[in-house]
Amino acid sequence: MNFAANKLRTVWPSRDALSHVASVALLSVLLVSCAVGPDYKRPSVDTTPAFRGETAGGTNSFGDLSWWEVFPDARLQQLIRQALTNNFDLRIAVARVEAARASAAATRAQFFPQLDYGASVAHGHNIGAGGGPAPGKTGSSGTLYSAEATASWEIDLFGRIRRLNESARAQLLATEEARRDVRLSLISQVAQAYFQLLALDERLTIARRSTNSFGESLRIFQLRLQGGVASKIETSSAEALQADAAAAIPRLEQQIAATENQLSVLLGIPPDGIPRGDIRFKEQDIPMVPAGLPSRLLERRPDLRQAEAELRSANAQVGVAVANYFPQLNLTGLLGRASPELSAFTSGGDVAWSVAAGLTGPIFHGGEIRARHKQALAVREQAALQYRASVLASLREVSDSLISRDKLAQAQLDQQRAVTAYREAERIARQRYQVGKSSYYEVLQEQQLLFPAENTLVQLRLDQLLSVIRLYLALGGGWEDSPKSTP
Numbered sequence: 166m167n168f169a170a171n172k173l174r175t176v177w178p179s180r181d182a183l184s185h186v187a188s189v190a191l192l193s194v195l196l197v198s199c200a201v202g203p204d205y206k207r208p209s210v211d212t213t214p215a216f217r218g219e220t221a222g223g224t225n226s227f228g229d230l231s232w233w234e235v236f237p238d239a240r241l242q243q244l245i246r247q248a249l250t251n252n253f254d255l256r257i258a259v260a261r262v263e264a265a266r267a268s269a270a271a272t273r274a275q276f277f278p279q280l281d282y283g284a285s286v287a288h289g290h291n292i293g294a295g296g297g298p299a300p301g302k303t304g305s306s307g308t309l310y311s312a313e314a315t316a317s318w319e320i321d322l323f324g325r326i327r328r329l330n331e332s333a334r335a336q337l338l339a340t341e342e343a344r345r346d347v348r349l350s351l352i353s354q355v356a357q358a359y360f361q362l363l364a365l366d367e368r369l370t371i372a373r374r375s376t377n378s379f380g381e382s383l384r385i386f387q388l389r390l391q392g393g394v395a396s397k398i399e400t401s402s403a404e405a406l407q408a409d410a411a412a413a414i415p416r417l418e419q420q421i422a423a424t425e426n427q428l429s430v431l432l433g434i435p436p437d438g439i440p441r442g443d444i445r446f447k448e449q450d451i452p453m454v455p456a457g458l459p460s461r462l463l464e465r466r467p468d469l470r471q472a473e474a475e476l477r478s479a480n481a482q483v484g485v486a487v488a489n490y491f492p493q494l495n496l497t498g499l500l501g502r503a504s505p506e507l508s509a510f511t512s513g514g515d516v517a518w519s520v521a522a523g524l525t526g527p528i529f530h531g532g533e534i535r536a537r538h539k540q541a542l543a544v545r546e547q548a549a550l551q552y553r554a555s556v557l558a559s560l561r562e563v564s565d566s567l568i569s570r571d572k573l574a575q576a577q578l579d580q581q582r583a584v585t586a587y588r589e590a591e592r593i594a595r596q597r598y599q600v601g602k603s604s605y606y607e608v609l610q611e612q613q614l615l616f617p618a619e620n621t622l623v624q625l626r627l628d629q630l631l632s633v634i635r636l637y638l639a640l641g642g643g644w645e646d647s648p649k650s651t652p
Contacts, residue, residue: 200323200324200327200328200484201323201324201484201487201488201490201491202324202328202480202481202483202484202485202486202487202488203480203483203484205331205476205477205480205481207473208476208549208552208553210463210552210553210556210557211557212459212460212462212556212560213459213560214458214459215458215459216459216560216563216564216567217564217567217568219455219567220567220571226454226455226457226458226461226465226640226642227452227454227455227457227636227637227640227642228457228461228465228637228640228641228642229457229465229642230452230454230637230642231642232245232352232642233245234452235451235452235637235642236356236451237444237450238359238442238444238449239442239443239444240359240440240441240442240443240444241355241356241359241442244355244359244428244432244439245352245355245356247432247433247434248351248352248355248431248432248433249348249351249352250433251432251433251434252351252431252432252433253433254347254351255344255347255348255351258340258343258344258347258348259344261340261343261344262337262340262341262344264340265336265337265339265340265341266337268333268336268337269330269333269334269336269337272329272330272332272333273330273333275319275326275329275330276321276326276330277318278316278317278318278496279316279317279318280314280315280316281314281315281316281317282312282313282314282315283312283313283314283315284311284312284313285310285311285312286308286309286310286311287308287309288307288308288309309503309504310502310503310504311501311502311503311504312501312502312503313499313500313501313502313517314499314500314501315497315498315499316496316497316498316499317495317496317497317498318495318496318497319493319494319495320494320495320496322491322492322493322494323487323488323491324484324488325484325485325488325489325493327484328481328482328484328485328488329481329485331477331478331481331484332477332478332479332481332482332485333478335474335475335477335478335481336474336475336478338470338471338474338477339471339474339475339478342467342468342470342471342474343467343471345467345470346467346468346471349467349638349641349642350638351431353634353635353637353638354431355428355431355432356634357631357634358424358427358428358431359428359439360446360449360627360630360631360634361424361627361631362421362424362425362428362439362441363441363445363446363449364446364623364624364626364627365417365420365421365424366421366441366446367445367446367447367623368417368620368623369414369417369418369421371616371619371620371623372410372413372414372417373414374616375410375612375616376407376410376411376413376414378612378616379403379406379407379410379609379612380407382403382406382407382605382608382609382612383400383403383404383406383407385403385605386399386400386403386605386606387400399606399609402609403609406609406612406613410616425437425438425439446623446626446627447626449630451630451633451634453570453633457640459560459563462556462559462560462563462640462641463556465640465641465642466559466639466640466641467641468555468559468641469552469555469556469559469641472548472551472552472555473552475548475551475552476545476548476549476551476552478548479541479544479545479547479548480545480548482541482544482545483538483541483542483545485541486534486537486538486540486541486542487538489527489534489537489538490527490534490538491526492524492525492526493524493525493526494522494523494524495522495523495524495525496520496521496522496523497519497520497521497522497523498518498519498520498521499517499518499519499520500516500517500518501516501517501518502516502517503517559639562635562638562639563636563639563640565635565639566632566633566635566636566639567636569628569629569632569635570629570632570633570636573625573628573629573632574629576625577622577625577626577629580618580621580622580625581622583618583622584615584618584619584622587611587614587615587618588615590611590614590615591608591611591612591615594607594608594610594611595608
């Protein structure tokens with residue numbers, strides 16, 4: 166037919182043709198329920214009835230507490246809320262979730278028919294439909310207008326698209342769990358930095374107090390040296406102790422500034438000073454709640470949930486690889502017009518249509534499909550091993566934190582006894598000096614023992630707080646986004 170000289174005759178699908186198409190569509194729908202490949206099953210992992218190092222039994226878990234219950238300091242809570250709002254790592258994780266959600270939606274679109282449109286205009290000699298040459302038609306020149314709408318739909322005979330969607334949904338879940346992991350890590354990092362800051366403040370106070378005490382001792386020894394009742398050795402020792410204590414002050418001030426800068430970055434603000442709360446370092450307290458059951462880690466820790474979601478995605482990809490062995494059924498349709506006259510598009514004539522079903526399947530691909538299948542199996546095995554390894558690592562982290570918490574608590578009690586004894590010894594030495602029963606060098610000796618012991622006590626207290634924070638992190642705590650009582 167010469168499109169340049171004639172209009173297309175209006176033709177509609179026959180009843181038989183529509184019946185055949187409907188039959189194919191019905192058969193395809195019935196076959197959709199078939200999905201090749203393995204269904205996901207969580208791999209078995211070895212867990213113990215209780216965590217090693219757990220001294221208090223019970224099913225309640227420290228990880229079930231919300232972060233505002235774990236950290237009662239109002240100033241610390243304010244810093245955590247600010248970090249949850251402004252921290253860039255957390256905002257990046259949220260953006261990754263949105264990207265994964267859009268990717269899953271794009272994959273889900275393969276379930277539905279794809280509709281497209283097109284239009285063209287061609288001018289030439291001996292042209293046919295689509296603007297191409299018309300063999301056997303000579304001597305005709307003109308312009309050809311065409312417009313069409315096409316539809317295509319892949320019928321998911323063997324579950325290839327379903328497995329793709331299963332994999333995409335699992336990847337979305339993995340990114341959501343990764344966001345929760347970043348959030349939990351951020352809460353822990355802010356708490357750790359804040360407690361480190363308070364500990365540095367306490368150590369700075371000790372350093373200034375010891376500097377003043379050693380300075381007073383130095384003044385006394387200098388006066389005694391001038392009076393001829395003290396030796397140069399005693400005066401030099403006192404001067405060295407005073408200088409050593411003074412040298413610790415700028416180092417501590419530098420560490421305080423660095424910790425404040427670190428905390429500022431976590432808060433998503435330029436480096437600046439960090440306000441302290443009303444609760445002093447010695448008064449900071451964290452609930453001592455049992456760790457709970459090891460089996461609950463699998464449901465609570467976001468990194469384990471992320472690892473399992475990635476395993477689920479890899480398992481679905483095995484189904485996709487298996488489906489590639491089987492044929493694919495595609496339904497296509499076309500409805501359009503073609504005419505040498507632009508006005509004919511609205512005249513009711515020149516309608517073209519077509520309905521087709523195509524079945525394609527592999528015969529020989531040089532081993533590519535089998536290699537892709539083996540690759541998918543290997544990736545799934547890797548994900549399964551990674552999941553099991555993550556479970557073991559989580560059990561170790563909880564056990565380490567439990568043992569550290571208990572042992573450091575005992576060490577702190579013993580160190581507190583030592584500090585109390587040193588303070589009493591220093592007080593008695595000072596009283597003996599005042600009544601003339603001993604020299605001031607005895608007071609200096611007790612001070613030499615007291616101030617390092619006080620620093621050790623601060624460090625043990627900090628280590629215990631940090632071990633409890635690590636336990637909270639290892640248990641996967643802090644599910645709620647914000648306390649219900651705050652906006």
